[in-house]
Amino acid sequence: MxxxxxxxxxxxxxxxxxxxxxxxxxxxxxxxxxxxxxxxxxxxxxxxxxxxxxxxxxxxxxxxxxxxxxxxxxxxxxxxxxxxxxxxxxxxxxxxxxxSAEGVVVDCSWVEGKEIHEPRNWNPVNEIIRYLETLFDPSENVGYVTGSWERTDEKGTKYLPQKGCWDRTAGQLIEALNGCNGDVGAVLGDYKEEAGAWIRFNPLDGKGCKGENVTEFRYALVESDAMDLEQQNAIIRELELPVACLVFSGKKSLHAIVRVEATDYKEYQKRVEYLYDICKKNGLIIDTQNKNPSRLSRLPGVMRAGKKQYIIDTNIGKNSWQEWYEWIESVNDDLPDTESLENVWNDLPELAPPLIENVLRQGHKMLIAGPSKAGKSFALIELCIAIAEGRRWFSWNCSQGRVLYVNLELDRASCLHRFKDVYEALGWSARNLSNIDIWNLRGKSIPMDKLAPKLIRRAAKKNYMAIIIDPIYKVITGDENSADQMANFCNQFDKVCTELGCAVIYCHHHSKGSQGGKRSMDRASGSGVFARDPDAMLDLIELDVTDDLRKQEQNKTVCAACQRYLDSHFEWEDDLSQDDLCSQVQMMSYCKEHLSPMQMRELQEHIDADLAVANTKTAWRIDGTLREFPKFKPVNLWFDYPIHHTDQSGVLDDIQPEDEKPNWKKGLEARKKQGESQRKNKQAKVDMAIESFKFEHHDTYPTVKELYEQIKSSSEAVGEKYPAEKTLWNSLKKYGYTTDKETKRIIPLP
Structure with missing residues (x-):
């Protein structure tokens, strides 16, 4: 069909x-x-x-x-x-x-009509007063219309309202009605009984009857003229609409004056749209042209074409908009029923298999947090590749499957090049590129509550094992420091996990300022919900690479470069000990003995290039907070652009992150650095003074006294302090010098 x-x-x-x-x-x-x-x-x-x-x-x-x-x-x-x-x-x-079934309360096929009954002792004055007292404060201006005009076309004659009046308060009208001896026309003006009369249900400012003249957005009109009166009455009551006044129009509709209690026109619009949507979903066919807050409704207490316009009921349903709204939202909560543990004790469901060994299960959520320059995006790209290829990510095995990388930050070309760069740096064959999909959304990202359904629609039937979102600050909705708003934001990840049956992995940045004293799960920026919502949270924190540690890495770099060059350019015998292979001095000495000058120059170029890279490496530690697995031992990494390497040697194990060091240790290290700096400055002054003297005296070294005079002169010229001559004598060895016994002149230590 x-x-x-x-x-x-x-x-x-x-x-x-x-x-x-x-x-x-x-x-x-x-x-x-x-x-x-x-x-x-x-x-x-x-x-x-x-x-x-x-x-x-x-x-x-x-x-x-x-x-x-x-x-x-x-x-x-x-x-x-x-x-x-x-x-x-x-x-x-x-x-x-x-x-959608959301908001459906009434099953129209089972609703029995509820009759309405014309009042036996109908008193027009009392009807109008009751209406005014129900909807208005005495000091509020009321808009009403008793005048009408006729419009005739091929469909017949219709009576339409004139502009009416709006310059009298509810209190003034009630006072006049109480003293009119039943003559409503004497107070409001005469009306045509064929047409009836109208009233505006929201208070006005006394200057007009348009939307801008409404002073309180208190009520909305729900009217239906396409259903039986009894069915309208039944559904309005079944829906428990917060009706302040329910009026029979005198013809074929009921007018429900519903409390919406909006603070301004914008909120009024949203609430009326919601109200009409719920009415429609529950089978109440309403006139959607009644959305204007200054709209006219039928005035009770008057006749219309031989029938009475009268109040059916007041203050029915829920007491307020908020109470009704919360009730509607709770009726269709789509939550599962409770279950007895006894019924499943011997037949427990299988746990989801791991996606990242001992860290994250399939279908669960994981957050990676860290400061800038930690290489978080590269870490996520590495994870994409590890899942696609079924390889290890850092120190954990990954299950193999399809993965979607949602790129919110990089332009398309940069993102694609990064994937290729990471593949090449890892040294892995790109055998399963079809397992990686990329959704480039830079400049097109939208709040997560809008992105989630679009993501679900695109990812359906793709059988992704994981969806990686990088980074989430681009799609955060609301205040990231608000717990309730961030809980709602994080719920969007649950929807993606549930609808697609895959893991959702995302990254976020650390908060500003020092992270000292904070647990790893509390370093992420914003509400603590970020750390407590995911099933696994991995936190990256930088390690301080000391000068000694940097020298060790430089030594390794030189040794590795030498071995690579020898392997590729020279048939060398394994005549070096294990210690020699780990010493740049021994390796360079061996190369000088066995390589030509040209080869040495080429080797030095390789070494310089490798050292330039090695000197930019940063050290990091991953700590974890896990819901499904035991806590793992922190993993230490080197970030060697563009990939991370686990520290196999263990040199990073004993380093304490700067922000986690106690204050006494920070002070001790600061004083040590300050002392080292001062020592280097003094050494530099002595060396400079000796070189200056040698330059002036034809390469002759000074005596201690001459050195003292040289330092004194240069220090006084710039207003600096200088050591005493005796102090200089006592510090010569510390600066790497001694004196010649014969000439008494300073010479370098052998």
Whole structure:
């Protein structure tokens, strides 16, 4: 069965005369969006007594599409609201179509109509006073209309309201009504009994009756004239709408004045949209043209075409908007039922298999946190590749599978080049590139609550084992220091995990300032929810590479460069001890003995290049907070751009991160560095003074006294302190010098 035939059958179920103008337009927009012709909409619209030839085509030409188009789902929902039940083969909805059970409280097929009863002792004055006292404070201005005018067309005669009055308060009207002896017209003005009278349900400023004249956005109008009165009454009550006043219009509709209690017009719009949506989902076919806060409603206490306009009830349903809203939201919570542990004790479900050995299970969440320059993005790219290839990531084995990398920060070219650079630096063959998908969203990222459904739609049926989002600050919604807002944000990751059955891995930055004294799980910026929400959190913190440690790494770099060069350029015998192979002095000496000068120059170029890279390496430690596995021993890494290497030698084990050192140790190290700096400065002054003297005296070394005079002269010139001559005598050996016994001149120590 073709799609067009299916939708045409569905709209034939709808009676256009029962729809309001907006629903009629929505049907047209949905038909055009789905590829139908205007003739389909026009032929269907002819069943409405309001039909005008040519109107469909004129309106059709104004439908140009939008970023949020009206789709086939709108037609399907309208039909279901009117009792249509789809067969399983009738129509397949697209990804962007939505039919939700959220907010459904009333099953219309089981609702019995609730009769309304005309008041036996109807008192027009009391009706109006009761209405005013229910909706308004005495000091608030009330807008009302008793004058009307007639409009006649092919559909008949209709009475429409004039502008009316708005310059009197509720208190003034009540006082006048109490003294009018039943003559309502003497207070409000005479009205035509064929037309009835109207009143505005929100207070005005006394200067007009438009939307800008509304002073309190207190109530909204819910009106339905396409259903039986008894059914309207029943659904309004079943929905427990917070109705302040329920009025019979005197014709075929009830007017429910519903509390929305908005603080401003923007909030009023949102709440009315929500209210109308819930009414629609629960089968209450309402007039959606009543959204204006200055809209007129029917005034009780007057006649209309031989029938009374009267109050049916006041203060029914929930007491406030907030109470009703919370109730609606709780009815369809989609939460699972409780279960007895006894029933599953002997048949426990299987645990999800590990994705990262001893760290993270499949279908779970993991956060990587760290400061800038920690190479977090490179670490995540390494993880993508490890999962795709089924290899080790740092010190953990990874299960093999498909992975999606959501790139929010890098431009497309940079991102793709990074993947290739990391592959080459790891030295792995790119055998499973088809396991890696990349979604480049730089400049196009949206808040996570909007991104999650789009991500789910694109990732469905791809069988991803993991989705990696880098970084999350680009998609954070709300204040990252707010626990409740960040809990809602993190819930989006749960939706992705649940809907797709895959792990979600994301990274975040450390908060500003010192991290000293904080546990690893508390270093991530913002609310503590970030650390407590994921099933695994890995925290990167930098290690302080000391001068001694840096020299060790330089020694290793030189030794490795020598061995590589000898292996590739020289057939050398293994005539060096293990200690010699680990000594740059011995290795360089061996190379000088066995290589030509040209080869030595080439080797030195390699060494210089390797040292330049080695000197930029940074050291890091990964600590973990795990929910599913025991805590692991911290893993030490070298970040050697563009990849991380685990520290196999153990030289990083004893280093304490700067921020984790106690204050006494920081002070001790600071004093030690200061002392070393001062010693180097003194050494430099002595060396400079000796060289200056030698330059002036034809390469002759000075005596101690001459050296003292040289240092004294240069120090006084710049206003610096200088040592005493005796101190200089006592410190010669410390500076690397002694005196010649014969000449008494200073000479370097042998």
């Amino acid at each position: 073709e799609q067009h035939t299916d939708l045409q059958e569905i709209i034939e179920y709808l009676n256009p005369s029962e729809l309001d103008y907006q629903d009629w337009v929505n049907v047209g927009m949905a038909l055009k969006h789905e590829g139908y012709s205007v003739e389909v909409w026009d032929a269907w619209s002819k069943n409405d007594h309001r039909y005008h030839a040519g109107e469909c085509e004129k309106k059709w030409n104004t439908f140009h599409g939008s970023n949020s188009p009206v789709t086939a789902g709108t037609i399907v929902q309208l039909a279901m609201d009117h009792g249509w039940k789809p067969s399983y083969t009738a129509y397949e909805l697209g990804w962007d179509d939505e039919i």
